[in-house]
Amino acid sequence: MMQLSHIFKDYSNDGVVTKVLHDVSFIIESGEFVSIMGPSGSGKSTLMHIIGFLDRPTSGDYFFQDANVAQFSDDALANLRNERIGFVFQAFHLLPNTTVFENVLLPLMYSSRDESERGNLVNAAIESVGLSHRRDHLSHQLSGGEKQRVAIARALVNEPDFILADEPTGNLDSKSGASIMAILQKLNHEGKTILVVTHENLTAQHAKRIIRIRDGMVEADELVNNHIRAMEKSSESSFQLK
Amino acid sequence: MKFSTVLHTALSGIMTNKLRSLLTISGIVIGITSVILMLSIGQSAQALIISQVASFGSDSLFVEPGNAEEGGPPIGSDFTILKYDAVMKLRSLPTIDRIAPLVWLDASVVSGNKDKRVRIVGTTPDNQDIDNAYPMSGRFFDETELRGRAKVAVLGHKMVDLLFDGEDPVGQRIKINRVNFKIIGVMEEQGTKFFQNLDEQIYIPVTTAQKEVFGVDYVQFASLRAVGDLDIAREDVRYALRDALNINNPDNDPAKDGFRIASQVDAVEIVGVVTNALTLLLSSIAAISLVVGGIGIMNIMLVSVTERTREIGLRKAIGAKKKDITIQFLSEAILLTMTGGVVGILLGLLLAFAFATVVKHFAYSFAFVLPVTAMVSGFLVALFVGLIFGIYPARRAAELDPIEALRYE
Numbered sequence: 001m002m003q004l005s006h007i008f009k010d011y012s013n014d015g016v017v018t019k020v021l022h023d024v025s026f027i028i029e030s031g032e033f034v035s036i037m038g039p040s041g042s043g044k045s046t047l048m049h050i051i052g053f054l055d056r057p058t059s060g061d062y063f064f065q066d067a068n069v070a071q072f073s074d075d076a077l078a079n080l081r082n083e084r085i086g087f088v089f090q091a092f093h094l095l096p097n098t099t100v101f102e103n104v105l106l107p108l109m110y111s112s113r114d115e116s117e118r119g120n121l122v123n124a125a126i127e128s129v130g131l132s133h134r135r136d137h138l139s140h141q142l143s144g145g146e147k148q149r150v151a152i153a154r155a156l157v158n159e160p161d162f163i164l165a166d167e168p169t170g171n172l173d174s175k176s177g178a179s180i181m182a183i184l185q186k187l188n189h190e191g192k193t194i195l196v197v198t199h200e201n202l203t204a205q206h207a208k209r210i211i212r213i214r215d216g217m218v219e220a221d222e223l224v225n226n227h228i229r230a231m232e233k234s235s236e237s238s239f240q241l242k
Numbered sequence: 243m244k245f246s247t248v249l250h251t252a253l254s255g256i257m258t259n260k261l262r263s264l265l266t267i268s269g270i271v272i273g274i275t276s277v278i279l280m281l282s283i284g285q286s287a288q289a290l291i292i293s294q295v296a297s298f299g300s301d302s303l304f305v306e307p308g309n310a311e312e313g314g315p316p317i318g319s320d321f322t323i324l325k326y327d328a329v330m331k332l333r334s335l336p337t338i339d340r341i342a343p344l345v346w347l348d349a350s351v352v353s354g355n356k357d358k359r360v361r362i363v364g365t366t367p368d369n370q371d372i373d374n375a376y377p378m379s380g381r382f383f384d385e386t387e388l389r390g391r392a393k394v395a396v397l398g399h400k401m402v403d404l405l406f407d408g409e410d411p412v413g414q415r416i417k418i419n420r421v422n423f424k425i426i427g428v429m430e431e432q433g434t435k436f437f438q439n440l441d442e443q444i445y446i447p448v449t450t451a452q453k454e455v456f457g458v459d460y461v462q463f464a465s466l467r468a469v470g471d472l473d474i475a476r477e478d479v480r481y482a483l484r485d486a487l488n489i490n491n492p493d494n495d496p497a498k499d500g501f502r503i504a505s506q507v508d509a510v511e512i513v514g515v516v517t518n519a520l521t522l523l524l525s526s527i528a529a530i531s532l533v534v535g536g537i538g539i540m541n542i543m544l545v546s547v548t549e550r551t552r553e554i555g556l557r558k559a560i561g562a563k564k565k566d567i568t569i570q571f572l573s574e575a576i577l578l579t580m581t582g583g584v585v586g587i588l589l590g591l592l593l594a595f596a597f598a599t600v601v602k603h604f605a606y607s608f609a610f611v612l613p614v615t616a617m618v619s620g621f622l623v624a625l626f627v628g629l630i631f632g633i634y635p636a637r638r639a640a641e642l643d644p645i646e647a648l649r650y651e
């Protein structure tokens with residue numbers, strides 16, 4: 001469970017204070033699929049970074065599984081990011097000149113997991129995004145949709161409870177985007193808590209709940225009655241959902 | 243992170259930009275190469291000089307013209323100061339039991355239809371015991387022949403081949419500077435001694451050499467064999483020579499004598515002093531080149547950190563701690579400099595070996611020396627340079643804000 005309570009975030013550069021988040025409060029329960037939706041510049045990414053332990057709020061409290069995050073050291077937050085969270089970014093952030101396998105392996109290099117476990121975890125993660133046939137390809141040889149699936153595999157490899165995706169379909173065509181949303185829905189079905197940041201209504205409609213943000217404030221927090229199911233529309237030929 | 247993981251990550255960081263990595267380490271390579279090369283050659287040269295110096299017995303003393311007690315050519319002093327009769331008076335000293343005043347000069351030697359320039363050494367019969375070298379056939383000249391300025395010659399081992407095509411020369415005649423000499427013996431093989439090939443010279447009585455061949459009354463050098471303590475013998479020789487040469491030295495200052503007395507020990511000491519000075523000089527040159535190389539490494543690592551800002555942000559997002567990022571970039575820098583170190587060591591050894599091989603062709607027993615200490619310290623220095631110049635870029639990478647880093651275009 002993640003509980004945000006009166007979160008404020010300001011940036012001050014050379015005396016100029018930018019108020020990015022203003023009194024944001026909500027709770028995300030385990031197993032939810034939530035979209036954080038809002039126009040560009042509304043503070044979605046900033047919010048996601050705080051939720052994902054990459055950033056700290058200026059004020060307000062953030063409780064993660066009943067523990068106040070403010071009390072954690074930087075190294076403890078790094079461990080949380082490694083073990084409990086998987087990030088997916090708009091720009092993929094894969095390492096160049098590196099194979100799919102090595103990219104997916106990366107989080108395990110910073111974990112305490114047994115060496116013998118690693119290969120299996122990586123292969124399982126790659127398989128769950130349908131890229132086993134690309135395992136030894138170099139990351140820059142892949143299509144955009146494939147790159148984002150590698151990024152999802154990397155987010156999954158250390159078996160986290162939460163997947164945080166910041167505009168995961170932002171750099172993709174609609175077909176590839178749909179397949180990414182399908183994977184996220186499948187993962188949610190398997191029990192992972194999913195948080196997707198987006199400015200597109202269509203993408204947001206894949207979630208079970210939408211938190212709308214405007215100017216750093218929560219504008220609306222609503223359940224989606226008939227969320228879009230991307231599974232049927234999944235269309236990349238190489239990708240078959242089980 | 244495990245060591246193998248660290249190594250693998252560092253290696254792939256380096257391999258992404260092979261040419262740049264190569265250029266980056268060139269400064270280190272050059273620095274280490276020159277250290278290894280110079281120290282190896284220095285050690286070879288030192289070993290050679292010491293072996294040549296040691297070919298003089300440890301109980302020998304040498305008297306030569308010149309003022310300074312330690313080293314330096316006899317500039318401004320009288321090189322004719324050592325008169326034969328005065329030097330021969332040292333014979334009466336109880337602490338000296340053998341004495342060989344020497345004159346030498348290259349002269350024309352004619353044997354049959356052969357005409358060669360050969361080093362002629364005027365000496366005394368005592369020369370045999372001082373050099374520990376004796377005739378292998380015939381005999382050396384004796385005291386009577388010395389006193390009588392006999393025109394007799396003893397050939398160095400190789401001269402038999404050079405002048406007589408290997409035939410027995412004893413009893414034959416040769417002309418030295420147009421003076422007729424009778425050959426009475428051939429020396430055993432001796433090799434080189436202080437860079438002189440003793441097998442390619444001809445011994446004649448020093449008295450004969452002075453009067454009949456060179457026309458001088460002084461000797462260039464005197465070898466003495468001491469009995470008992472070398473320092474006592476040295477003092478004895480000093481006072482006796484001042485006496486015999488009528489040198490007035492009330493200050494008892496050896497620098498004012500006009501001659502100097504040396505021993506093998508002095509020579510080894512001088513070689514040591516020279517070698518140390520050289521080593522110091524080379525070390526400072528190497529240190530400068532390594533600092534320059536280190537700055538190059540630091541520069542490239544800073545560029546690399548900037549280029550890989552997004553990678554650093556990503557690594558932090560997926561759980562890398564500051565320590566992990568520091569180790570990653572530091573190990574990359576150290577791997578770079580250590581590669582440079584190893585390449586430098588190998589290159590230096592190769593060049594030193596090539597140098598030794600070439601020098602060997604010029605007769606001297608110049609041997610390649612594996613400079614083990616230099617190799618080890620070169621390796622450690624390379625590691626140290628990587629550590630010193632890698633820490634700042636690595637810390638900068640570790641301090642990057644992951645959010646800024648992920649946004650970085």
Ligand SMILES: Nc1ncnc2c1ncn2[C@@H]1O[C@H](COP(=O)(O)OP(=O)(O)O)[C@@H](O)[C@H]1O
Binds near residue numbers: 011013020045046
């Ligand atoms: N380091 C920063 N310094 C100042 N302003 C910032 C900084 N980071 C983000 N902002 C500002 O905060 C606002 C929200 O940014 P962001 O969370 O990235 O929005 P979104 O993801 O919704 O597009 C933007 O106006 C942005 O310019």
Ligand SMILES: [Mg+2]
Binds near residue numbers: 044
């Ligand atoms: Mg954003």
